[in-house]
Amino acid sequence: MLPSFVDYSAAAIHDHSRMSSILSLPSGSFAAFDMGYVDYWMWKQFTDHDIFFVTRQKDKMSFTVIENIKGSSDDDIVSDQKISVVYRHTMERELTEEEMKHRRGRKPKKRPTVKQTETGTLVLRRVVKKTDDKKGTIAFITNNFSLSASEICEIYRRRWGIECLFKRLKQNFPLKYFLGDSVNAIEIQIWSVMIAYLLTSVISREAKDKMSFSNLVCAIRLTMFSYIDIVAMVVDPLRAWRDLKEAQRKQALAYNPKYIQLSLFDDL
Template identity: 45%
Template sequence: MGYVNYEAWQEFSDHDITYVTREKRKCRYETLETREIPEEDRDSVISDETVKLSWRRRWKRPMTGEELSHRRGRRPKSGVVLVSESRSGRHKCRRITKWKDKRDEGTITFLTNDLDTPASVLCEVYRRRWQIETLFKRLKQNFPLKHFLGDNRNAIQIQIWTSMIAWLLMQVIKRQTRRKWSLSNLMTAVHILLNSYTGLYDFLDHPEGQWLKIIEARQKSASAYQELALFPPQSPPFSRIKRRPLIYRELHMKKRWIELLSDSNIINQ
């Protein structure tokens, strides 16, 4: 999180939202407790404290009609009468100070409302914050997380965990293939091959030859269905509906794969 707003941080804590951010310069705080640092973290973590931050916010708002009717003095002929208001409070959080990667560069201080997680883990979370942002961005782009299948908390958590498991499986497949596929194209390939009896890694390593085999197998199965006459001819009311031949659809899918394979994001030229 890249902005300083103590009131917003308190709202995060009220709604059980965890944050980790850097401390701004000349931050005033009151120390409530000094935590003990584990022995394995003493080389990097300098201090771990529980503190309280005081905040005060001022703003102006227009006076309502009822307030104007009870207002003493001359009533303004035109314009809006502004009233000054303020709000103050205190926010309880955790203050962690650690050395930077090189001790010559000095120290860095974090503020967080997570009072249970070890200090070294929270520092690592902040260091990898952009990787976490990229992960959630790709999850929202490639998985249906914009629309949830259920309304309760359990259904939403199941859908998120399922997407995370699928994401990890895609990463394993991506690392074990010889070609360099982009994640979106890799997921498109897996989605198309779900109903095909073909080796996934064989297809991803040699998609051109494997795709021709898939087309031939589907053409053979289509001709076998036609020879067995499993599907009777359509009745007259539906005879005007024209469907594209199976071979035409297979050629169209082959053309789509050729365009997909020519993408610079898939093949490392």
């Protein structure tokens, strides 16, 4: 649940429009996304750029089974198939010089465009696995044929870490509302939250404690303006507090031991 990069857009823009950013990933990368990102044309672009993906199959997905891949040793794998789907993509392109010669009328200042549709067949892999309760099945679609069926299912299962990341951010950091209306103010708030999340995750790993993430955020919020070792406080709060009070006692005695009252609660 530690992101390598963050890409965000306005709420009015559908997330599907950000799929092209996956093409900038290194060759051999894996992308896992849910059923909301079904786009055969984009899947073809991933395959052409040697980028693998794993996603869920939609119920109304139309495909043709080419062959059954050799069965897996995992009893939870129902089937492993090689399938083909038909993609259709419509795009606009500018007229070529040859097409401009056959165009009648005055020459326009800006070169006109024409819509062009491209169709083809894309070969994919379909893995069907039993659910955890063994009462149903889940179908996955991928363009990787080298990994085992169980590994394909495990890649999609780990996608849940992204959802857990969103849950942590929404529950513990102020991203439900924005403190400013300008683009700059919103971006500052987003990056501040991501930096705070990263620092909190570092503290959690340094402490090696089983404290929940929400409790850790609360503890940091309460002790943020105290001169206390946050990692030691997470591991042993009482000992960290005593060490802090002892340090304050020594500092006060060194400054002016005659007129300074050290504490109202010396037994703490």
